[in-house]
Structures are given as C-alpha cells and as structure tokens.
Amino acid sequence: MLKKFQRWKKEQQTGERPLSDRKNELLKYEVPQHIAIIMDGNGRWAQKRSLPRMIGHHEGMKVVRTITKAANNLGVKVLTLYAFSTENWKRPKIEVEFLMKLPEEFLGTFLPELIEENVQVRVMGHLEDLPPHTLRAVEKAMNETKHNTGLILNFALNYGSRAEMVEGIKRLAADYQQNQLEIEDINEELISSYLMSKELPDPDLLIRTSGELRLSNFMLWQLAYTEFWFTDTLWPDFTEEDFVEAIEDFQHRGRRFGGV
Numbered sequence: 001m002l003k004k005f006q007r008w009k010k011e012q013q014t015g016e017r018p019l020s021d022r023k024n025e026l027l028k029y030e031v032p033q034h035i036a037i038i039m040d041g042n043g044r045w046a047q048k049r050s051l052p053r054m055i056g057h058h059e060g061m062k063v064v065r066t067i068t069k070a071a072n073n074l075g076v077k078v079l080t081l082y083a084f085s086t087e088n089w090k091r092p093k094i095e096v097e098f099l100m101k102l103p104e105e106f107l108g109t110f111l112p113e114l115i116e117e118n119v120q121v122r123v124m125g126h127l128e129d130l131p132p133h134t135l136r137a138v139e140k141a142m143n144e145t146k147h148n149t150g151l152i153l154n155f156a157l158n159y160g161s162r163a164e165m166v167e168g169i170k171r172l173a174a175d176y177q178q179n180q181l182e183i184e185d186i187n188e189e190l191i192s193s194y195l196m197s198k199e200l201p202d203p204d205l206l207i208r209t210s211g212e213l214r215l216s217n218f219m220l221w222q223l224a225y226t227e228f229w230f231t232d233t234l235w236p237d238f239t240e241e242d243f244v245e246a247i248e249d250f251q252h253r254g255r256r257f258g259g260v
C-alpha cells in the first residue's frame with residue numbers, strides 16, 4: 001500500500017505516466033512471449049546495507065513474486081528465471097545451503113497463489129544434484145501446477161548452458177550409437193530438442209540486473225537472437241516499473257533475424 005502511494009506521489013511530482021496507463025499501452029503492441037532474467041545483485045544489495053548476503057537473497061525472492069504476477073498479467077507465456085548456476089556451488093557452503101532452502105520457502109509461501117493464478121511451474125537444470133529437500137519442493141510444485149495453462153514460470157536451478165550442451169550431446173551421441181538417428185538428421189531443431197529448454201520458444205527478451213554485462217553461462221544456444229536489456233538496478237530493488245520499462249524498450253527495437 002505504502003509503495004503504491006509513493007509511486008502515485010512520484011508520478012504526480014515528476015509528471016510520469018501512471019504505471020497502469022503504461023501497461024495498457026504495452027498491450028497494444030507485441031508483448032515478448034518468453035522473457036528470461038538473470039537475477040543478479042542480491043549480495044551487493046545486502047552488502048550496501050551492511051547486512052549478510054542471505055538477506056539480499058531473501059529480499060530477491062519477494063521480487064520473484066512481483067515480477068511473476070506482472071508477467072502473468074501482461075500475458076507473457078514463459079518467464080525463465082536464473083536462480084542458481086552450475087558455477088554457484090563455488091560459493092561458501094553456508095550461502096549455498098541458504099540458496100537451496102529458498103525454493104522451499106518460496107513455494108511453501110506462494111504455491112497456493114501460483115495455483116490460483118493458473119501459473120505452471122517448471123525447473124530446468126541438473127536436478128539430480130540438488131539436495132533432496134530442494135528437489136522435493138520443486139517436484140511438488142511442478143506436479144501440482146502441471147495442468148495450469150497460464151504463465152510458465154521456468155526456474156533455471158543448478159543450470160549452466162555448457163553443462164546442458166555437454167549432457168545433450170552425450171544423449172544425442174548415444175542415440176546415434178543405438179541407430180536412433182542418422183548424421184543427416186542433425187539440424188538446429190534436433191539439437192534444440194536435446195536441450196533442457198525443449199518445448200519452450202527461445203527467449204525474446206533477456207534482462208540482467210546489477211550492471212554486469214555478461215551471460216554467465218546462461219542459455220547460450222537459445223539467446224542467439226534475443227534482445228538484451230541491462231540495468232544497474234540490483235535485483236532486490238527491481239520493480240514492476242523496471243520490468244515494464246524493459247518491455248517498452250523491447251517494443252521499440254527492430255528485430256531483423258539476419259534479414260533487412
């Protein structure tokens with residue numbers, strides 16, 4: 001409520017267009033079907049406040065809820081969120097353990113709401129390496145939402161693009177060895193079908209927060225023609241306004257896919 005009031009006050013003072021008008025305007029044009037987000041900057045958000053990094057991760061979790069709702073309301077079909085990379089195991093044990101508890105907390109709190117809003121939860125990543133309690137939480141969510149037809153909320157959890165390719169190529173090679181396919185069958189479509197994102201369209205828009213200008217091993221194959229949008233805002237500070245701004249920006253881009 002307070003946030004809504006502050007937003008209203010700011011709009012009055014700066015003459016900015018109200019968020020509701022901006023959202024209505026967005027809907028007149030092409031809304032990206034698939035938005036992928038590298039949610040970065042939780043640690044720095046906390047450090048700036050002399051708080052432990054975990055508090056930043058916890059704040060970031062709340063933003064996931066806000067942006068999921070916003071995406072669903074705008075009719076986005078897929079929202080992929082980079083939650084934990086295959087390289088994030090390098091972090092201190094205590095931080096990794098905390099991060100592995102977040103899916104349970106998030107889904108424990110918001111699963112009923114996600115079900116209510118017809119959201120379908122999916123997870124892509126090396127699930128076999130997750131602690132059992134994390135795996136249980138995500139499997140429960142996937143099961144309970146599998147028939148939902150609204151937004152696909154796709155968490156990239158223990159995901160890394162190179163590991164995804166290595167694993168996909170191994171399966172492809174095994175299928176070749178067992179005469180399931182010929183060399184001539186190998187094309188872009190077939191390769192896509194061996195990736196964890198199979199069945200999903202490629203992202204139209206990639207957002208990365210926190211000012212870092214890199215992909216950090218995220219969806220290297222799938223982002224070939226995606227529009228990139230970077231912001232210095234740290235993930236726990238990311239708002240619905242920022243999300244709308246990224247989509248507004250996307251709508252002003254001319255995608256050519258190699259054509260003219």
Ligand code: IPE
Nearest residue numbers: 039040041042043044083084
């Ligand atoms: C993103 O925030 C969340 C994860 C990678 C799990 P970071 O934890 O990377 O935050 P910074 O980049 O250190 O600020």
Ligand code: IPE
Nearest residue numbers: 038039040082083084085216
């Ligand atoms: C990418 O962020 C991974 C996630 C957001 C989950 P990192 O913080 O791990 O990436 P680097 O280390 O800055 O490249």
Ligand code: MG
Nearest residue numbers: 040041042043
């Ligand atoms: Mg980071």
